[in-house]
Amino acid sequence: MDLTGLTIAKTHAGLKKKEFSILELCKTYLDNIRKKDREISAFLNVNEELTLAEAKKTDELISKEKEFPLLTGIPCAIKDNIMVEGLKCTAASKILKNYTAPYNATVIEKLKKENVIILGKTNLDEFAMGSSTENSAFGPTHNPHDVSRVPGGSSGGSAAAVAADFCAFSLGSDTGGSIRLPASYCGVVGLKPTYGAVSRYGLIAFASSLDQIGPFAKTVEDCKIVFNAIRGKDPLDSTSVESEIPNSKFQASNLRVGVPKEYFVKGIDPEIERTIKDAIKKYESLGVKIEEISLPHTKYALPCYYIIAPSEASANLARYDGIKYGISNVKSKTSNLLDVYQDTRGEGFGAEVRRRIMLGTFSLSSGYYDAYYLRAQKVRTQVIKDFEKVFQKVDAIFTPVSPVLPFKIGEKIEDPLSMYLVDVYTVSINLAGLPALSLPVGKVKGLPVGLQIIGRPFEEEKILEIGKLF
Ligand code: GLN
Numbered sequence: 001m002d003l004t005g006l007t008i009a010k011t012h013a014g015l016k017k018k019e020f021s022i023l024e025l026c027k028t029y030l031d032n033i034r035k036k037d038r039e040i041s042a043f044l045n046v047n048e049e050l051t052l053a054e055a056k057k058t059d060e061l062i063s064k065e066k067e068f069p070l071l072t073g074i075p076c077a078i079k080d081n082i083m084v085e086g087l088k089c090t091a092a093s094k095i096l097k098n099y100t101a102p103y104n105a106t107v108i109e110k111l112k113k114e115n116v117i118i119l120g121k122t123n124l125d126e127f128a129m130g131s132s133t134e135n136s137a138f139g140p141t142h143n144p145h146d147v148s149r150v151p152g153g154s155s156g157g158s159a160a161a162v163a164a165d166f167c168a169f170s171l172g173s174d175t176g177g178s179i180r181l182p183a184s185y186c187g188v189v190g191l192k193p194t195y196g197a198v199s200r201y202g203l204i205a206f207a208s209s210l211d212q213i214g215p216f217a218k219t220v221e222d223c224k225i226v227f228n229a230i231r232g233k234d235p236l237d238s239t240s241v242e243s244e245i246p247n248s249k250f251q252a253s254n255l256r257v258g259v260p261k262e263y264f265v266k267g268i269d270p271e272i273e274r275t276i277k278d279a280i281k282k283y284e285s286l287g288v289k290i291e292e293i294s295l296p297h298t299k300y301a302l303p304c305y306y307i308i309a310p311s312e313a314s315a316n317l318a319r320y321d322g323i324k325y326g327i328s329n330v331k332s333k334t335s336n337l338l339d340v341y342q343d344t345r346g347e348g349f350g351a352e353v354r355r356r357i358m359l360g361t362f363s364l365s366s367g368y369y370d371a372y373y374l375r376a377q378k379v380r381t382q383v384i385k386d387f388e389k390v391f392q393k394v395d396a397i398f399t400p401v402s403p404v405l406p407f408k409i410g411e412k413i414e415d416p417l418s419m420y421l422v423d424v425y426t427v428s429i430n431l432a433g434l435p436a437l438s439l440p441v442g443k444v445k446g447l448p449v450g451l452q453i454i455g456r457p458f459e460e461e462k463i464l465e466i467g468k469l470f
Contacts, residue, residue, distance in 0.1 A: 105202020177426025184450025
């Protein structure tokens with residue numbers, strides 16, 4: 001039996017029946033990583049010793065138990081912008097290359113309560129800024145379906161790790177698409193929860209009004225298991241809320257799903273369009289009512305996002321000054337404080353991060369604030385209103401995740417605008433704080449294509465159930 005191919009639910013069943021031990025399970029995963037990650041580079045760090053020790057400990061813990069939580073002993077991987085106490089946390093940046101997390105993120109505390117096994121930390125675009133995982137200071141991750149192509153970003157390492165059977169599930173973060181895009185490109189399931197559904201305490205901040213942590217898994221059911229383990233209010237993150245799980249029971253024939261016409265315009269790969277429309281037809285054949293809807297402010301969402309996200313990033317990244325965190329660059333004895341700031345940041349940040357800091361600082365500067373940042377906030381309100389209006393009529397929305405297939409490594413890296421355009425279908429969801437699932441629904445030229453299922457705030461259960469229908 002190939003243990004690394006199993007879902008969480010099946011692994012749990014196997015552990016309960018004592019068909020294999022957690023130690024055997026972890027050894028199989030570690031073997032797989034050792035053999036295949038040289039080609040893929042999903043991980044920045046793998047903790048073999050720690051994993052084996054934890055596995056043995058957890059085997060002992062459950063040796064006499066008949067019942068234990070679903071995630072006990074399940075091997076997972078964590079994006080390297082989420083703090084795991086005692087492990088390095090680099091955000092794939094040179095500026096944090098020697099930084100060790102002094103505490104656990106709340107999501108990690110929650111997973112550890114269920115005794116998951118953390119195999120290691122996964123690669124990302126530096127500070128989660130990017131769509132391809134090429135902006136990592138430690139080299140790109142490769143798509144397991146075609147290693148000459150990108151896995152999507154910024155949580156490319158986490159998505160690739162699940163797709164390559166390096167772990168049973170992983171965690172990523174999504175500010176403008178960073179869970180959904182790599183899930184789509186790697187052919188796995190990814191959930192971006194509602195803003196506030198999952199605590200962000202211990203997540204290295206990129207854009208605080210947009211960031212959310214969420215799971216990658218092999219099935220919708222597995223995604224749901226992980227989401228339920230990490231959700232809920234946390235006193236350490238004042239933006240988190242305790243949400244009631246709304247009744248998600250429905251009959252397919254009572255379900256109304258909207259398809260926004262603004263998402264099927266010039267620029268989308270015709271074969272992706274066909275694959276998405278075929279998936280929608282399948283839903284229709286199951287009895288789901290499909291209707292065309294309009295989200296008129298869609299075309300403003302991308303420019304709006306690329307003002308708001310860099311503005312917040314420029315403020316959040318001010319803390320990396322060479323004094324408090326990470327590397328410190330003191331070039332000479334006569335360096336003054338400003339020199340240290342400039343030399344550290346100039347050397348520690350990569351090109352994309354510097355670009356975002358400059359864009360954000362510019363948009364927030366006096367004289368330009370009203371024209372850019374304030375205007376973007378007003379546009380954001382219009383984007384939110386578009387969704388509110390549509391959700392009075394429909395239960396969910398279907399769109400593609402990406403207008404293009406996983407592209408070649410190097411293809412877009414010199415052209416930031418073409419890289420930003422990849423996020424055209426995902427950023428509005430973050431602006432509006434909504435939950436959305438990326439579901440693999442087919443392949444084009446051997447490469448996976450994801451359907452995006454967007455839900456009302458806190459209706460994760462419903463979009464997960466809709467995903468399961470497929
Ligand atoms: N690709 C988007 C960006 O570069 C989104 C990143 C993310 O969701 N972290 O900002």
